[in-house]
Each structure stands twice: as C-alpha cells, then as structure tokens.
Amino acid sequence: MSLNHGFSRRDFIRWAVAAPAAMSFTEEFIPKLASALEEAVKEYPIIWLQASTCSGCSVSVINTIHPSIKNIILEQVLPGHQLKLMYHGTLMAATGSLSTDTARETAEKFKGKYILVVEGAIPTKEKGIYGWIGEKEGKPMTMFDWIDLLGRNAMATLTVGTCAAYGGLPSAAPNPSGSMGVTDVYKTLNIATPVINIPGCPCHPDWFIGTVAKILLYGMPQAKELDEYGRLKLFFARSIHNHCINRDYMDDGIFASKFGDEGCLLELGCKGPFTYGDCPIRLWNGSTNWCVAAGGPCIGCTEKGFPDAHSPIYQRR
Amino acid sequence: MDTIRTKINIDPMTRIEGHLKIEVVVENKKVVEAKVGGTLYRGFEQILINRNPVDAIQITQRFCGVCPTPHAIASSQALENAFGIMPPANGRIIRNIMQGANSIQSHILHFYHLASLDFFRGPDVPPFIPRYEADYRVPTQVHEALINHYVQAYQMRLKAHELCAIWSGKMPHMASIVPGGVSIRPRIDNITTSLWRLKELREFIDTVYLPDVITIGEIYRDYFQIGMGGKRFLTFGLFDLDNEPDVTKRKRFIPMGRIIDGKAESVDTKKITEDVMSSWYDSSSHLHPSKGETLPNPDKSNAYSWLKAPRYDSKAYEVGPLARIALAYQTKSNPKIVQLVDDALARLQVGPEALYSVMGRHLSRVIECKVIADELEQMIMQIKLEEPVCTDHKIPETAEGMGLWSAARGALSHWISIKNGKIARYQAVVPTTWNASPQDDKGQPGPMELAMMGTVVEDSENPFALARIVRSFDPCIACAIHILEPGKSVKEFRIL
DSSP states (O other): OOOOOOOOHHHHHHHHHHSHHHHTOOTTHHHHHHHHHHHHSEEEEEEEEEOBOOSHHHHHHTTOTTTTHHHHHHSEEETTEEEEEEEETTTOSOOTHHHHHHHHHHHHHTTTTOEEEEESBEEOGGGGTTBEEEEETTEEEEHHHHHHHHHHTOSEEEEESHHHHHOTGGGSTTOTTOEEOHHHHHHHHTOOOOEEEEOSSSOOHHHHHHHHHHHHHHOSOOGGGBOTTSBBHHHHSSBTGGGOTTHHHHHTTOBOOSTTOSSBSGGGTOOGGGOBOOHHHHOBTTTTBOTGGGTOOOOOTTSTTTTGGGOSTTSOO | OOOOEEEEEEOSOOSSBSOEEEEEEEETTEEEEEEEEEOBOOOHHHHHTTSOTTHHHHHHHTTOSSOHHHHHHHHHHHHHHHHTOOOOHHHHHHHHHHHHHHHHHHHHIIIIIIIGGGTSOOOSSTTSOSOOOOOOOOOHHHHHHHHHHHHHHHHHHHHHHHHHHHHHSSSSSOSSEETTEESOOOOHHHHHHHHHHHHHHHHHIIIIIHHHHHHHHHHTGGGGTSSOOOOOEEEOOEEEOSOOSSGGGSOEEEOOEEEETTEEEOOOGGGEEEEOTTBTBOSOSSBOGGGOOOOBOTTOTTOOBSSOEEEETTBOOBOSHHHHHHHHHHHTOOHHHHHHHHHHHHHHTOOGGGGSSHHHHHHHHHHHHHHHHHHHHHHHHTOOTTSOOBOOOOOOSSEEEEEEEEETTEEEEEEEEEETTEEEEEEEEOHHHHHTOOOOTTOOOOHHHHHHTTOBOSOTTOOHHHHHHHHHTOOBHHHHHTTOOOOSOOTTOOOO
C-alpha cells in the first residue's frame, strides 16, 4: 500500500517477522518492542453516532484541510496521538449488523477510553421509536438506546452540530419526534460523562479538530474554559456582530433593505448580535467565504434555541 | 427438491445518507421479495406549518447535508411561483453555478466514499474494517491506485464545496439563496477563483473519476446486467436557461421528461400522486402532493413502510442520474451526453441496454458530472458584474407554489400553500421517496425493490450484491424521511 499512515503495531510486526534474520530479532524481543511502540503512540477509539441528523456535520467535518481527513483517519493527527474511527455510519466499510456489532464491541473493549461523537438530535418521544439504528434482540434499537449504551462508558462526549448539542432543527416547534440534545438526554438517563458542545449548522471542521486536539494534548477542558452552553470559549466567546465586516455600515447607519443591497443586514433579520462564534474571522470552506459576506444574514445557527429563537429568520429580532 | 427460503435483513444500511433498512426473502439463492424502509422520522412538514414562507428556504435545506442546494433552489422556486416573481439573469446563473458545484461534490462523494468500497478493500484499519467478504476482484496495481484516488477524492469534493461556498457563503447549508434570486453581489475575484477551482475539478473528473468508473465497469462486467429495475424514468431537468415563469415550459440544460415503454414523453405534474396502501397511513390514497394528507396508523395490515409511494400516472418511476442521462441520450437533446455515452459503451463493449444496471447508474453519474463540470465554465463567464442579483418580493396572503428541480440523486419537487401570509401546507416529494418507495395501491413494487428482484445471493451472510444495487441508487434517507408521519403506538414496529 502506498499510503503513509504511520507505523502501526501490526505493520511493525509484519515488517519485523518478514526480516527476522537480517534484523536479528528474536521472537521474544519483537512483542517487547511492539509494546514500546504502542505506548509511544496513544490511540483514541472514536465512535461517531449519527442520530436525527441531515449528515451535514459529517459532510462539513470531512471538509477539514489541515489536517486532512486522510491525516485524521490514517495518520497520527498529532505527534504520538492517533484517532481510530471505529464506527461511522456514512464512512465505514461494514454494513448491517456487522457495523453495529463494531460499535458495541468497541464500547465494551475500550470502556472509559473511547470518545463518543454524536451528530444529530435524539428522538425521545414514545421511547425513541422515531429513530433507530439496527436491531437488539430482534427489535429496533433506538437512537435513545444507543446513547444509553455508548454514552455511559465514553471517556468524553463531543456533540457536533446544534442538533446534537441542543436539539436543533428536529426539535423545532412542534418537535414532532420529541428530539433533544445530548446533555438533556444524559440528564434523564443519569449519565455523568462530560459533554463538550461544538454547535453550528453545520459544525465548522476547525471547531471539531480544535476541540479534539485540546483533549488529546491537554485533557478535558476545565469548567472555566467553557461557556454556559458547554461550548469552548476559544471558538464561541465573541458575537458574530463583534467581528462583522459590516460593522462600519452599521456605525454609519447604512442598512440593506432588500437582498443584494449593500449595508448592514440587521433589517433583513441578521442575528449576528445574538449569535456567538468566530465565523467572520475564521471563514468557511477553505476560508473562501461566510454567510454575511455572501449577503445572507446570520441565522443564529450556533445558538441554543435555533431555529425557533431566531424565527422568523428574515425579520429583525 | 425443497425450496430453501432465507430472510436477509440489512439494518442499518451504511455508506448512504441517513438511516435505511433492507429486508429480502431469498429462495434457492434468488431474491423473490424485497422491502425497503427508512428508520428515522423528523417531521419537517409539521415544523414548517405556520412559519414565515421565506423561512422554508433555510429549513428545507436541513433535510439533507449532502444536497442542501437543490432543496434551497426548489423551495425558492415554489416561493417565486407563489409570489409571482422571477430572478434576474444573474440570480438564475449564480444558482445554476451553486447547483453545479453541489452536483459535482455529491457525485464524487457518492462514487468514492459511499459506493467504491463495495468493489475494493480499503486499508486494513478502521473504518475500512470490518467489511463484507465480497468478491473483490481488483488486481493489486489497480487496487493501490483506487485507494489513492479514494483519498484524493476527499480533497476534490472539498474543492467543489469551496466552489459552491464562493457563491453561497458556506457549505453545507447556504446563506445566499433567497426568494427572487441570490443575495451575493458578484465580484471579479470570485469569478476568477471559481474558474481555477473548476479547472482542478475537471482535471480530476477527466483523468481519475471517469477512468476509474470505466476500470471498475470492465472488472465487474456482470454488474451491467444486475439491478436492472423497471426501465421507467422521470426527471425534472436541471439548470434554467431562461426566465419562463411556467417551470414546466422553462428551457433547461438537462431536459425535463420521462421514458416509458422505451419512448420519451413529457411531464404533466397533475399526474403525480402518492399511494399509501403499503404505508402506515389511513389517509386517502392516490392524492396529488399539493393536497397530501397524513393520518398515521402503525397497525395497518399489509403495510410495511413509513414512506409513501409516489407514482406518475399510477406507475413507479426511477429518478436520478440514470434517468437524466437516459432521457438526454434518447432524445439527443444534449450532443455531448450522447457522445460521452456512446464512447463509454464502445469502450466497455456493451449496448445501451447496459445502462439499466448497477454499473450503468455509476456510469451515468460520472458522465453527468463531467458534462456539468464542462458546462460550468461557460455559466461562470455569463455572470455580469454590477447587474442585479435579486427581484424584490412581497408575501401574499393566500397563494400556492410549486418548484421542480433535480437533486444529484433525482427528481425533486416542493409544494407550498400559503394562508394568512404563513405556510399552511408544505410537501416535498424527494428523489429517494420515488426510488425507495414501497408497493403502491396496485401492488407494484418501488424502483429499488424491483431492482433487487431476481438477484442471485450466493451467501446470505455476505449479501454484497444487494448492497451494491441499493448503493447504486445513491439513496438519501434524510431527505425521504421528512415526509413521514409517525404512529401513536409503534411498539411492534418492524419493516416486515
């Protein structure tokens, strides 16, 4: 295989066994070296659960540039630290029960050591029958059941996107499926696993990678590093309005009154003053653009209560 | 000889967008029954009711993170139809560019990241293991190239997203599509950087994606005979070329139409209905989407799906790239498509019938991807700096509107009713509802079910042929499931 994906224990043993004479390794010596290598590289199993989602957050996270998705899946994402994407419904090779068995086995084998990533809200109405993935003992295994199984024994839970963090679009009135964010579901299930919210519709790849890197290198964030909505202040401390490219228009009293006009977008419903995130300075999709620069008002997608708290979307709040 | 009857259950069906379950019955190694159902309900139509009509453009994008663009466009068309306005040329052209970029992104993602692992083994690390032990036939040298292309394709689909975001603000979920056109004012730097991103994408499609599909087609030649389906096709076409207010008369780069009994026919949207005989609904069956009802009954006998069954003139139609390419090829309405199809068929030494298959769907998808990418340059060059991008609108008290468009994976229609200036009813009939539909009132199976019938399954523990058939349709369940209504008590809920 021509891909350079680091030097795993398996590769090491294969290489060492293939050339024992030349390298003068003894049978006894090989496992010792391999285990030293294993200690040097810390592996983090990831279980990525897609619940009531549009898959947009997965699609967004694979837009990561540096590191690339190849760096993340196949290489050490940081020196000495490697992620292992054990379960991801959209990307994994396995299908059917072969795929869900992998999630169960990973949770069992790496109890307390895996990172659970949740994408999408959790339907809770009528015991969660509005969304399920595979079966358990011949019956549908609901997303609610999955959260119960996988959440309890995770080292940490990362919610990607506003749906997983706070309920998002599926929980908009009248919330037909009784959808909730992970923190609220954990409360009902008495699950104490720490949760870090990485909201956005979708979640920005840099916010996800940055949060993962923080955990890998410095451990779980302290309470003071998170805001009251469980987001890292690193990315969500300041309002969109704070860094907005249209600030001068606002200061000069120039407001767009219809789409495509120049000016501050407040009168077209911009929720920038009530929305927290670093979009204006980070930008999206390879730093090509962001909503307001495309003439679209900020719709408040990183906020708890999105979309209802910001509806009607195109009317001034 | 005793008949050996086995039930195969694939739940969840991975490497698709969303949550899907497949159940088939195999007799003497051949599929004799096939049933397809979705396993997630979000209730978007209910969420849309009573909201400001314009909010539908943002909310319906969230049906699907792979294809927010066509939903935004179909939704804005439904609003424009209801408001009695049309976008100016710039608005129309910039939407076409965003759709083109999204289609390229979606097709590359589908072939490499969703479908290709059915044909070759990935590296021996998660998420590429575990996997079905399928009949992987790719020789070592080709195998290494394909793995590299799988990785390269991630960078390419990302570039297609950038090409879209230059005009949409971000992807997924776009900021700039609004009723009457777009909100972005074009600039020369955006035009220039779009052209250079497009150039890279075209090189990838010409030198990697298209050759890879041909290579896999040569190796898996039998898949030109597997997964044929009903050979009835429907498309609403793609890329508006004029501002004709009647969407069914509008000139489109990829044409609107149908194929039935081998003949090309026109589309009359009045003939679209949704049947519910096999769906858990007590509502009247056979209703037009603009009049759609939803009265759930999970105890309904003989029902097996939350999906309704959309039909045209009471018949099931396949939608998607194959439908679009087959129509354009048959009507010779797009010379480039005709040329590319002929070249590919000659290279593969198969006839046009081979298009109706698993491999034919992959081939149609890459041909469409190339045609769109090649056309985009001209579209980008048509943008006029300093000219208007949007027509102003006023929300009427009472109105109805319809939007017809094509998502990457097939025909898409949005239907809105406005009362008291608010959304009174919103229905979307999406590609996967057509393709993954259950049996209709006459007991006719949906296109995906039909495509699985008769398939040989050698090993029921490794039903890879079925996975290959289902994935060739590029199902997008997040889109399809939004129209489903849940029951009140669904404890005994099973697809079969």
